[in-house]
Amino acid sequence: MNESRFTEELDLLAKALRQHSFHFIIIGYNHPDVYRDVSEWLRVHLPGRAIQELTVSGKSYREITGELEDAGQNIVMIPDFDWLFNPENEPVCVALNQRRDYLVRRELNLLCFIQASKFKLLPVKIPDLWSLRSLELDFAYALKEEKFPIAGKANIDSSLGGSTIPEKEAEVRRLKYQISKSDKSNTALLQALKSQLATLQIELPPRQESEAFEKDEPSVVQKTGRIKILPEFLDVSLDLGRESPEKILAAMKELEEEEKAMLSVFALLPAEPVTYTTLDELLPGTENLEKILLKLAQQGLIAYHKKDASFTCSPVVQEVSRRQNREKLFEHGKLLIATLIEKLDYEPGIGHFLNATYSEAALFAHYAESNLRTISKADNQLAILAERIGNFHKTTGNIDKALIFFEEYFRLRKELYEADPQNVEFKNGLAISYSKLGNTHSALGNLDKALTFYEQDAQLSKEIYEVYPQNVEFKNGLAISYEKLGETHSALGNLDKALTFYEQDAQLSKELYEVYPQNVEFKNGLAISYEKLGVTHSALGNLDKALTFYEDFSRLEKELFEAYPQNVSFKNGLAISYEKLGGTHSALGNIDKALTFFNDETRLFEKLYEAYPQNVSFKNNLAISYEKLGETHSSLGNLDKALTFFEQDAQLTKELYEDYPQNVSFKNGLAISYANLGLFHRDKRSDNATARTLFEQAKTLWAQLVADSPSNAEFQKNLSQVNDVLEKMQ
Structure with a gap:
């Protein structure tokens, strides 16, 4: 195995382990030094991750799971995983396979080393756990004696499927059978199986590959080696994994540069149907698009489906194309990447998509993720693409997945800056990446981590601004960093x-707006700064000051919304300003005024949520508006109305928390809704039994929040208050 291949495989491993989720990674090897070398490389390249060894030989299921329980989020390297496959260890194997869900819930990071000769036992011994594998890597060192030398072909350097050609042929047949029997909705499993099949087919020599499939019907790429020239697009569903790599290479030699570039585009997209309309949208301005696609279909490199006018490129063709076009893959994909960045562009603050519907954005984010998985390159455009994906997941509520891509964004920004520290744009990009990590950790309740990232953002932003004080972008960036702190x-x-x-x-923000009063971004930034000052003075008990800032906030947001009524960010800002004014008037005893503002707030949030139900911030804000109406109607003695609004608040916050349990804001919101219902039943209905149940539910959630985020002052205060309430009810 050459050094570049070794490093390439390890880069894939490191990229996977940076993602905070369950990992069951299988590493095939043919030499004991593989374990040592992989371990040493990981310790150098992932210095922030704890790595530990777990040997399973001679241990029971309970002993193994006990050590895994203690491992937490550490990377666990298991050098003797194939010991489990010995006949006498069947009970341990069965137990691990049956309890795979336990391993997934623990989000363990398992690196399992398996000898090449036992690779084929994986799907037999642990079929359910094997189906959850996240990555397979092959580290086969060159041995003194070749196991199967092939004239004109380098040694097969993969242990996938076994160590001999017959074993690999058997694995090809088994994989084809498993693909045919697999649940077609399980795209992750299918993709993994097809990727393995592609690797095996590429490595098998022509004679063996053709013998392995000699009973199959001819595919679009003909078995004779001649490429069937099609007079028109075929209406055919490609039998994925059937093509011979040699024949694919022969077909690719017939391609012009623009056709090779198009095949690279398919190699960057997932191995699934893509409609002509979508391709045309993703590759704007591409001349002769239909002609290029026709040529690829005629060469048998893609399949055309008349039913929905879509095209499919098999994983085998994709893999061959990636290897053949390795040096040009990024260049070929530049237009695709630029288009995905544009399609996933969003309004700052609320994440609302500017150039796509939410369902379209989901598809574009899916395509963008495929691009990032395929291209390993520190490039500014790829960094922006990672940030766009992170925002998609943040906006739609998946904070854990957002963190994965914001970490990738940070990694790329850091590499770019370290390679060219004099480039101010790279330095500014690194500052922004710190801010994104701060936002995400804040949403997850990790306030100490968030503060560290925000301080790093502010430090870099301040350095940049001091060097370029006339640059308004850098000045605005520094203002935002102060806001986050x-x-x-x-x-x-x-x-x-x-x-x-x-x-x-x-x-x-005021300086920027005064110099550039027509710049709506600066005007909105000043409005938000007034809101933050209002929140802080309100918390300090300075209600009159708070009211003045909230009135300034609302005035600016109203001007923005009236000038740009289609801008959802300004509509959202105006609704929030009504909530702040309502809350302050309520605290000052002006209940009727407060009700007017809360009604205006709710009306706007209902429209926003109705138009964009996938945006979790709009749903959360609507829930809060119902809470405020419940409190106000309760104060006015409209008890039936109050209960209705409290119940609507609880319903929405419960849905948010159940969908996104890692989001501490949603969890806190649900606890607040339980507490409000508890107060209502205790004070307005004299129903202490129901009230106690609701207070206990709130207490449970706040206790969990305090345990997970002990530095959060609001969570501590809320838990203390509910404990006092419950104590007095005894």
């Missing part, structure tokens, strides 16, 4: 520190 210190209970940062934010 203010939010985090506020959540930590450091209100004086928060106020200082908010005042710095407001000063810079």
Whole structure:
């Protein structure tokens, strides 16, 4: 195995392990040094991750799971995983296979080393666990004696499927059978199986590959080696994995550069049907698109389906194309990447998509993820693409997945900056990546981590601004970094520190708006800075000051919304300003005024949620508006109305929490809704039994939040208050 192949495989491994999720990674090897070399490489390249060894030989299922329980999020390397496959160890094998869900829930990181000769036992001994594998890697070192030398072909350097050609042929047949019997909705499993099949077919010499399939019907690429020239697009569903790599290479030699580039595009997309309309949208301005696609179909490299005018490229063709076009893959994909970046563009703050519907954005994010998995390159466009994917998942509520792509965004930004530290745009990009990580950790309740990232963002932003004080983008970036520091210190209970940062934010935002009054971004930034000052003065008990800032906030947001009524960010901002004004008037005793503002707020949020139900922030804001209406109607004595609004709030917050249990804001919102219902049943209905149940539910959630985020001042305060309420009810 050459050094470049070794490094390439390890880069894939490191990329997978950076993602915070369950990993069952299988590493085939033919030499004991593989384990040592992989272990040493990981310790150098993943210095922030704890790595431990777990030997399973001679251990029971309970002993193994006990050690895994203690491992937590550590990377667990198992050098003797194939010991489990010995006949006498069947009970342990069966137990691990049956309890695969336990391993997934623990989000373990398992690196299982398996001798090449036992690779084929995996799907037999642990079929259910094997189906959940996230990655298979082959580390076969060159041996003194070749196991099967092939004239004109380098040694087969993969242990996948076994160590001999007959074993690999048997694995090809088994994989084809499993693909035919697999659940077609399980795309992850199918993709993994087809990827393995592609690797085997590429490595098998022509004679063996053709013998392995000699009973199959001819595919679009003919068995004779002659490429059937089709007079028109075929209406055919390609039997994925059937093509011979040699014949694919022969077909590719007939292609012009523009046709090779199109095949690279298919290699960057998932191995699934893509409609002509979508391709035309993803590759704007491509001349002769239909002609290029026809040529690829005629060469048998893609299949055309008349029913929906879509095209499919098999994983085998994709893999051959990736290897053949390795040096040009990124160049060929530049237009596709640029288009995906544009399609996933969004409004800052709320993440609303500017150039796609939410369902379209889901498809584009899916395509973008495939691009990032395929291309390993530190490039500015790929960094932006990673950030766009992160925003998609954040906007639609999947914070854990958002973190994966924001971490990838940070990694690419860091590599770019370290390679060219004099490039101010790269430095600014690194600052923004720190901010994205801060936002995500804040949403997950990791306030100390969030604060560290925000401080790194502010440090870089300040350095850039001091060098380029006339650059408004850098000045605005520094203002935003102060805003983020203010939010985090506020959540930590450091209100004086928060106020200082908010005042710095407001000063810079005001300077920008006064110089550029027509710039709506700067105007909106100033409005938000007023909101933050209002929140802080309200928390400090300065209600009159808070009201003044909220009125300024609302005035600017109203002007923006009236000038741009189709802009959902300004509509959202105006609704939030009504909530702040309502809350302040309520605290000042102006209940009727408060009700008017809360009604206006709810009306806007209902429209936003109705138009964009996939945007979780709109759903959460609507729930909060129902909470405010419940409190106000309760104060006015409209008890039936109050109960209805409290129940609507609880329903929405419960749905949000059940869909996204890792989001601490949604969890806190549900606890608040239970507490509000508890207060209502205790004070307005004199139903202490129901009230106690609701308070206990709130207490459970807040206790979990405090345990997970002990530095969050709001969670601590809420838990203390509900404990006091329950104690007094005894």
